[in-house]
Amino acid sequence: xxxxxxxxxxxxxxxxxxxxxxxxxxxxxxxxxxxxxxxxxxxxxxxxxxxxxxxxxxxxxxxxxxxxxxxxxxxxxxxxxxxxxxxxxxxxxxxxxxxxxxxxxxxxxxxxxxxxxxxxxxxxxxxxxxxxxxxxxxxxxxxxxxxxxxxxxxxxxxxxxxxxxxxxxxxxxxxxxxxxxxxxxxxxxxxxxxxxxxxxxxxxxxxxxxxxxxxxxxxxxxxxxxxxxxxxxxxxxxxxxxxxxxxx
Amino acid sequence: xxxxxxxxxxxxxxxxxxxxxxxxxxxxxxxxxxxxxxxxxxxxxxxxxxxxxxxxxxxxxxxxxxxxxxxxxxxxxxxxxxxxxxxxxxxxxxxxxxxxxxxxxxxxxxxxxxxxxxxxxxxxxxxxxxxxxxxxxxxxxxxxxxxxxxxxxxxxxxxxxxxxxxxxxxxxxxxxxxxxxxxxxxxxxxxxxxxxxxxxxxxxxxxxxxxxxxxxxxxxxxxxxxxxxx
Numbered sequence: 001x002x003x004x005x006x007x008x009x010x011x012x013x014x015x016x017x018x019x020x021x022x023x024x025x026x027x028x029x030x031x032x033x034x035x036x037x038x039x040x041x042x043x044x045x046x047x048x049x050x051x052x053x054x055x056x057x058x059x060x061x062x063x064x065x066x067x068x069x070x071x072x073x074x075x076x077x078x079x080x081x082x083x084x085x086x087x088x089x090x091x092x093x094x095x096x097x098x099x100x101x102x103x104x105x106x107x108x109x110x111x112x113x114x115x116x117x118x119x120x121x122x123x124x125x126x127x128x129x130x131x132x133x134x135x136x137x138x139x140x141x142x143x144x145x146x147x148x149x150x151x152x153x154x155x156x157x158x159x160x161x162x163x164x165x166x167x168x169x170x171x172x173x174x175x176x177x178x179x180x181x182x183x184x185x186x187x188x189x190x191x192x193x194x195x196x197x198x199x200x201x202x203x204x205x206x207x208x209x210x211x212x213x214x215x216x217x218x219x220x221x222x223x224x225x226x227x228x229x230x231x232x233x234x235x236x237x238x239x240x241x242x243x244x245x246x247x248x
Numbered sequence: 249x250x251x252x253x254x255x256x257x258x259x260x261x262x263x264x265x266x267x268x269x270x271x272x273x274x275x276x277x278x279x280x281x282x283x284x285x286x287x288x289x290x291x292x293x294x295x296x297x298x299x300x301x302x303x304x305x306x307x308x309x310x311x312x313x314x315x316x317x318x319x320x321x322x323x324x325x326x327x328x329x330x331x332x333x334x335x336x337x338x339x340x341x342x343x344x345x346x347x348x349x350x351x352x353x354x355x356x357x358x359x360x361x362x363x364x365x366x367x368x369x370x371x372x373x374x375x376x377x378x379x380x381x382x383x384x385x386x387x388x389x390x391x392x393x394x395x396x397x398x399x400x401x402x403x404x405x406x407x408x409x410x411x412x413x414x415x416x417x418x419x420x421x422x423x424x425x426x427x428x429x430x431x432x433x434x435x436x437x438x439x440x441x442x443x444x445x446x447x448x449x450x451x452x453x454x455x456x457x458x459x460x461x462x463x464x465x466x467x468x469x470x471x472x473x474x475x476x477x478x
């Protein structure tokens with residue numbers, strides 16, 4: 001699973017670079033617009049170490065933001081699973097909030113909290129929170145009739161058991177969504193860094209952009225992609241492990 | 249235990265289709281009885297109405313019971329996170345543990361207790377599901393195709409044993425198998441389409457109580473009565 005994630009990314013990255021180089025050759029663009037292999041290799045050797053460190057910085061914020069989002073989404077999803085006015089309120093609110101582009105709120109967050117860790121964390125958490133919440137509410141609000149029937153009839157159903165049944169039956173879906181939300185958390189953090197922060201890979205990309213240095217941006221994309229692939233692969237492995245242990 | 253249904257009218261909301269029109273029928277004594285009828289006539293819906301899981305548009309259900317009233321069907325599953333032995337242990341009231349052990353033997357499940365539900369065949373799944381209802385305290389158990397996919401011989405053995413173990417309980421057996429219903433059930437209510445009057449009619453089965461079988465002419469007569477009525 002982990003190696004599949006990595007080689008899928010490497011294939012896509014190689015394909016993207018090849019297309020860029022093909023365009024460069026076909027249109028006859030200069031190294032200033034699209035760098036050649038040599039320039040890419042040289043830049044990679046020069047900045048890869050620093051960029052990997054920046055990516056780890058960004059990933060740390062993204063992971064914390066994602067954990068906060070998962071916990072919040074689980075809490076709200078569990079509360080909002082019931083067919084009560086509160087459950088309906090949570091669902092309607094979640095659907096409406098997630099329709100709004102959270103990135104547009106980012107400037108307000110930077111004004112209120114400055115350009116440090118907290119702003120990046122908040123934006124990362126907000127960007128991956130709503131899609132997570134929708135899925136968790138969807139899963140938790142959907143009864144598994146053929147399992148729950150017995151417990152309801154015999155008066156054994158408790159909210160903890162209900163949550164356990166629904167989580168167990170949808171563990172694959174939950175794992176996929178949590179792994180997918182890692183991309184969102186990472187994207188949120190990078191966007192935050194790109195807008196105003198003073199650290200992380202988004203900040204480095206912003207500098208590269210000001211220098212019009214596509215080679216640096218491509219190296220940064222490689223560092224982001226490979227790190228995210230490893231992280232998502234690990235999340236999926238963790239999900240499978242939980243399912244195996246739970247079903248043992 | 250008795251169950252009386254009076255002038256039940258029912259149609260699914262959002263449709264004009266009437267499922268039940270003025271159904272009146274009783275189960276007034278314990279025993280193994282049947283609700284029979286063709287597919288789609290509303291047997292499962294009627295079972296849910298009898299237990300209050302669906303509300304009729306009109307009519308009354310009068311139940312005289314002290315313990316539980318349950319409805320079990322053949323699509324139920326056990327949770328996947330534990331073996332069936334552990335699950336049975338957890339859901340069996342302490343005073344029914346011996347009953348559970350006896351039922352596990354009768355139902356031929358002893359060798360399967362360490363298995364997961366998903367590892368069992370359909371017949372085994374249905375048997376284990378039925379056992380977990382039988383170990384509860386109940387007055388009425390509606391069994392909706394609960395022994396589907398169980399071979400005929402074992403099914404007969406199970407039905408006879410259950411009747412002997414629970415002489416005071418009222419069982420309502422929903423099945424499409426005419427021979428099975430005619431052989432093992434006492435009172436058979438036959439549910440027919442809403443256009444027929446009366447929509448529900450009663451006939452009698454042979455109520456077999458041992459593994460020795462029944463007389464063929466009597467069985468054929470009972471089956472013929474069921475077929476004529478339905």
